[in-house]
Each structure stands twice: as C-alpha cells, then as structure tokens.
Amino acid sequence: MIRSTEPADTQSLVALAASTEVFKPLELVALEEVLCDYFATNKALGHRALTAVDGTIQGFAYFAPAAMTDRTWYLWWIAVMPGTQAKGIGSELLRLAEDEVRQQRGRILLVETSSLPHYEPARKFYAKHGYTQAATIAGYYAAGDDMVVFSKGME
DSSP: OEEEOOGGGHHHHHHHHHHTTOSOHHHHHHHHHHHHHIIIIITTTTOEEEEEEESEEEEEEEEEEOTTSSSEEEEEEEEEOGGGTTSSHHHHHHHHHHHHHHHTTOOEEEEEEEOSGGGHHHHHHHHHTTOEEEEEEEEEEETTEEEEEEEEEOO
16 A cells, blocks of 8 residues: 555654665665655645555655746655565556656656666666656766766656
8 A cells, every 4th residue: 555654654764765775874864854844844835755555664755846947846765675676666656656746737757866886776667667867967976976867757
C-alpha cells in the first residue's frame, strides 16, 4: 500500500535511506530536515511525500513544485529498502508521483542524481521510466562527482 507520509515515518525513512548505502551522512541529515519542514510548512505549499508500506515501510518518494518556474516539479527523493528493490515498489512510487504532478498540471518533472558508479542503477531506473538525460554539470557534488539531470514531460 502506498499512502501519504506521516510525521511518525520520519525516523524510519531516514533509516531506510541510510540502509541503501547510497546517501552521504550530510544527505541523511538533509532528508530529516526536509521531512520536518514538510510537516511544518511545505505540505501546505504543495510539496508531496508518499510512503510504501507492506507491514513495514518499504520505500518513499518526495517531490515538489520548483520555485519561480511555470509548473516545473522536482523529484527530490525516492528510495526503496534494499531487500525489496527491483520488485516494482520504486516504479509504483514514481508512477504515483507522476500522476500527482499531472493532476497539479505539472509540465515537466526533473530528477537530479550523481554520476558516480554506485548511482548507475538509479540512472538506469529513470531511463527505463522514460526520463531523458537533460544535463550534466561537471564536478557539481565534488571533484569527479557530476550532477546528472533527468527530465520527463508531464503534459
């Protein structure tokens, strides 16, 4: 079942993200801050968070409209528990996020990820779901760690 994220999910979502061994400690701190801000103010501003649950939390997605744009949205976070990856949970979270963006008349959905080798499964995931690589910014995250931006039209 996929439902709206609840405040009580916060620590479990941070732990889930940590368990993927993809995110840096600084990113995990940022995720906790993002979720706290979501419940404090950003949910009312149109941000969205979804949580996949099957007995325990299996995955989540966080997406929001991009400020100062005409209906551009960002998928800021999507993660699935390592033991349940490649079983359709991430695909379902992404599909529901895209559906919500379309319902909000979103025009485009962007996703940023890293060029590092351990992000290759993420890059393949976005390509598999119809996203095109729109840009690369060399050395964005760190020397040798480029930002790769994927894009998909929602109209």
